[in-house]
Amino acid sequence: MSGMTGAEAMARTLIGGGVEVCFANPGTSEMHFVAALDRLPALRGVLCLFEGVATGAADGYGRMARRPATTLLHLGPGLANGVANLHNARRAGTPIVNLVGDHALGHKPLDSLLESDIDALAGTVSAWLRRSSTVDGLGTDVAAAVAASLAPGGTGPDRTGTSGAIATLVVPADLSWSAPARLAPPEPVAAPAAPSPVELDPVAAVLRSGEPVALLLDGTALSGPGLRAAGRIARATGARLLSRNWPARQRRGAGVPLTEPLAYRGEQITAQLTGVRHLVLAGAREPVTSFAYPGRTGRPTPAGTRIHALPADFLEALADEVAPGVTPVVARLDPPPLPPGELTAGNWAAVVGALLPEEAIVCDESITAGLTTLHTATASSPPHDVLGLTGLSIGQGLPVALGAAMACPDRPVVCLEADGSAMYTLQALWSHAREQLDITTVILNNRAYAILRGELDRVGAGAAAAGLADLSRPDLDFVSLATGLGVPATRAWTTEELARQFRHALSEPGPHLIEAMLLPGA
């Protein structure tokens, strides 16, 4: 044990707990942990140029690996920079272990320049939060953090199922640099608690009633097995399959049962659910609108629709009961044809759908550009996974792509990014290049916060206000931006150009970026 620091004890415990990657933007108070990474290659440090990249990458990693990455963040301001993407991760139910360095215990009362209330910040996004107080306890603390990240209890889609949680450990610098008397034995990571038994009969009765039923799927109900179970139920009973829009992770494409995504606006959801007598929430929450509007309800489920809840983990048992021996209807492999002409909000998605490679991981932050088109365009593409904008805090797509590619180095990652959202955490591209990851980013450049344009129209605002949703003056040039960050980039104005560039990007190793210029208003 001689020469081991507390920081090294932490790193060894993380490795013992199955953690392999640390997305880091360290500072002085984390230098001993950085030094420990040097000695322990089993825990790989990935440098990020901004903390929101690190936390978003940990989200993408956790969604694909289904176990935590760790982040390494520098005091309160470093954590603050990562909070927005931790918010998204919290809504996704992603397991993450945040390590936040703090000042040495004796230094805190001095209120030195970087001192701030780390605990209050961490509390807003963490299901588990601890401040280490002894160097000998560091190993135990880290093991507890890993276990907590894998336990249910987050505020992700399925609070009762197997989704994970955000665990934050605040580590005073003096504990990191001190020598522990003993290394805490890596605690066995607790298996997620078995879900409590659920009474399936009422839901089964609803499904057999002959009345119109829809299943709304989220969480693990959107995994391959979950969707197959749902598909069996749908085929046997005629139930409709709805899915949460912008899911944490959804299996899609050829061989997978199709779902109909829940609409974005409340009035659209109400129309969508009109006539549905029973809405079964399989790992999902009751639909609520993202925002309130004057005179409109935030709970758009029609008054005549009865709501039933079913943990996603019981979907297969339910299928065995109501659809024994039934095979689900699945999407055929039948990608859309390449559309011709200038790129628009209406046709770009078909190019992606036509060329999407097998087992792609699609990180979808296309927002308005993809809201109504992407789902359809990729329904009959080869099988793939889609990772969505779970918490509506923009700036997660490029970091999530980084993490997903680290978790699945053998799968192609396709990142679909709206222009305004891309600008939040564009620094992620540099890490794409540094790690030479197979990520193809398509920037959907409509020169606007298009979603805000729609909102401004709703409130009747005029020209000057519309300027605050306008991203031209000056135009953003994503080819130059990507080049500056080390990612080869091209620009496409037509579907043919996008197709050629997309094929090329997928055929070459390493990251690429394509700026897709969408005709304004189209």
Next chain:
Amino acid sequence: MSGMTGAEAMARTLIGGGVEVCFANPGTSEMHFVAALDRLPALRGVLCLFEGVATGAADGYGRMARRPATTLLHLGPGLANGVANLHNARRAGTPIVNLVGDHALGHKPLDSLLESDIDALAGTVSAWLRRSSTVDGLGTDVAAAVAASLAPGGTGPDRTGTSGAIATLVVPADLSWSAPARLAPPEPVAAPAAPSPVELDPVAAVLRSGEPVALLLDGTALSGPGLRAAGRIARATGARLLSRNWPARQRRGAGVPLTEPLAYRGEQITAQLTGVRHLVLAGAREPVTSFAYPGRTGRPTPAGTRIHALPADFLEALADEVAPGVTPVVARLDPPPLPPGELTAGNWAAVVGALLPEEAIVCDESITAGLTTLHTATASSPPHDVLGLTGLSIGQGLPVALGAAMACPDRPVVCLEADGSAMYTLQALWSHAREQLDITTVILNNRAYAILRGELDRVGAGAAAAGLADLSRPDLDFVSLATGLGVPATRAWTTEELARQFRHALSEPGPHLIEAMLLPGA
């Protein structure tokens, strides 16, 4: 009053309180405020592509205007993205009014996707925090926020003087869109409380004692009048003048008394203060180190040095007592000669010092690249103001430059940015271009988090760890990055190239960026 929304009442009250600029990154819950801006051109909306740009710009604006700008932030995640630069602003004692939109009151219990604990986040950086609860109270709430931002009580350099504070008002969307029955009369903004009388005699006695005295200046003691008073005292009594490093705002250059900046490291500060019998803190706090290190003290003032406190506002009265009729020694106008050759960490600052225009505002986030050289190189340049990295949370320089230029459109702004720090909030360049501000940014590209390299050397880390402080692989190309954000950019490898490009940038209106390539290790 017909047709007026709560949002418009807020905007009118801000205008009545002297607020002229709103640095905004709005979302759906802020659309009615955006619409109000449309009708009220006296409150100018400046769009920022990331909230950290908006809050940093409000910091720069407040430091120069000495009155608040307002920010417009979107719910908890939007505020979180702005927290790091609010941390810096808090340490600077800058007046800022944050308007944070929240969900409508009835919508909050639905826990919709963007719901989070705004109040906990805001509490970490706000001296004043209120959540509006009635539309008729909005005007009063906003007036109180403006007044609070101008009251002392922040944690800036001079807690007893005239520095401002961060006031955050959380505004539920339904209050913004509702119609108030009455418009609250704009409350008169309370004048900052007159400082309590201070007993000057003990400090005067110290200064007359003949024992070695140093004045450590911060806050308003670093203003032109404050420095002249300090200079009179120094000339009359032989006291040394020290200044906080990275001040919120310091007057410097020809005609201004010189100060010796406090060193960064504790052992350097101890050496600097050795032999000083009395340290008079004029608007300053006792020196503490930024970080703790094993076996070193965080309070580096030598044991034999007695500390005395004096609010900065009493510096002139003290000068009248101990230095009546005395004229201070001031810096002559004598810029350094242009150094020849390849650019290094040691010579770039002399180029800036040689060419700095009169009344420049120097936003200094050069960190290690400028720590030991910039102060000397610009000491005899034309008179100017320097705005420093007050809270050590990197990513404030480019946003602060945006705000300073908005506050002082007739003054040239020079932004000196380390490469790693620039990448935190690079989006600010786009707002530089959009507003066509006279900002010349010099990126000091040493391809490293150089400050971390130094820290890693201290802990004896090896090559892999050093990779986490390395910003090459791939090299950042700031010319491409600036071009992509609409700012004309050039690259300089030699002092001659930097001089030519710097002159050109200053001679043309609008923003420019120069990437200064510093020889590694030099």
